[in-house]
Amino acid sequence: MRLEDLDVFRAVHETGSFQRAALRCGLSQSAVTKVVRKLEDEFGVQLIERGAGALALTPAGRTLYLRAMELSALTTATRRDMAGEVAAMRGAIRLGVVPALLASVAAPVLADMLPGPHSVQLLVSVKHSAELVRMLEEGKLDLAVCFGVQYLPPDVVRTRIGPQCYRLVARAGHPLASGAPNLEQLSKSRWLLPTSDVTLRTEIERMFAEAGFRELDVRVETDTSATLLIPLLRRSDLLTVLPEQAFQPLAGEGLAALDIDLHALTGEVTVYHRRKTPSVGLLMELKHRLETQARNNSLSGRPSQHSAKESI
Known part of the structure; x- marks a missing residue:
């Protein structure tokens, strides 16, 4: 046989x-x-x-x-498992990160590690959270730093780091950007949102449904980070939700955060790895540094009312 x-x-x-x-x-x-x-x-x-x-x-x-x-x-x-062992023995670390955490978490840690005595090759994948967790499950990544996901595979372990803040974002000059819009006004707007299998989309729609409003008018769906569609956002009246880390570098560059409390949405920055991830020192050092950097960012971040349960 x-x-x-x-x-x-x-x-x-x-x-x-x-x-x-x-x-x-x-x-x-x-x-x-x-x-x-x-x-x-x-x-x-x-x-x-x-x-x-x-x-x-x-x-x-x-x-x-x-x-x-x-x-x-x-x-x-x-x-x-064997693919992970081979990569570890070659000094290669396969890291996944969402766009919003690339500059604030991953880049500082990787920049500190590169000049060290270790001979390390970094393979970095930048995708949305659900895709990164799928890649971990398939053994294509060793670590991922991203946000919460709706489905956690049994072979994947997560370490919650701290709260994740969000902003409801539109182009500067959007009709709703000059005041404090309510949910009814937002429910009548056009949206740019993740695909329906992403938890952030589910939570946003649930927030409006529980308030008694009809289904949102989602004109654009994306299976990647909404930050990659910022040029479209600047040229339209679409609304979207961005992580605080993604919005801050863009503030004042043709975008505006709407004055509304998204208290119904909460979330966390999370580091994921497979249960069978090789326990080589360099890999565990990177995991520890990523967790420390993300935790320090969370502790030093200014309080915000804008947050979300899970993220793209």
């Missing part, structure tokens, strides 16, 4: 056809049939009932299918 044989067997059941399984696996239909027969001969039991209708697993076939799923997950996890 080979792992490849089990992959073929799974494909037959999941596609419901030897022909479709062959297309998925890049094999001929006869080769797929031979693999299934080989497994049945090896275990001495029929695994798949072949009738005029759809294929069906026998009780023994169901047991093998479940074991094949477990072995596939274990194989994937092993490959991820």
Whole structure:
């Protein structure tokens, strides 16, 4: 029995056809049939009932299918763990960071570490929080410094650092920028928001729904940081929500923070790593420095009423 044989067997059941399984696996239909027969001969039991209708697993076939799923997950996890070990041995650290924390947290720490005695290669990915956590789960990153996420994979550990503040932002000169808009006015505006699978979007819509307002008019959705769409924000009447760290460098550059309390939204800066992250000294040193830098930023930041539960 080979792992490849089990992959073929799974494909037959999941596609419901030897022909479709062959297309998925890049094999001929006869080769797929031979693999299934080989497994049945090896275990001495029929695994798949072949009738005029759809294929069906026998009780023994169901047991093998479940074991094949477990072995596939274990194989994937092993490959991820070994990729992390190889990267660590080569002195490479794979770090993920959201755009809002790149300048305030990641850059100062990395600048301090580069002149040190360690021979380190830094691989930096800048994406939104949910994508960074997915990359951690897949073993493509060692550490990520970002915001809270809606779904935390079982293989990923988080360390909460401190509160995250947010601003409701529009272009300077926006009709709502000159006063203190209420939720009713905001509910009638056009928005630039993350896609619906991002928690920040969910929390914003929930805030308006609980206040009794209709669904927001979301004209632009993005699967990346809204900071990358600032040129669009400056040229339109769209509203968006930005982390305080992302807004501050842009304040006065064609953008304005609206005077409104977002007390219904709260959040945290968070450092994530996989449970199986190699415990090499350099990696743990970077983790500690990132946590310290983020915590110091949080403690020294000025109080703000603007905050959000999870972030892009």
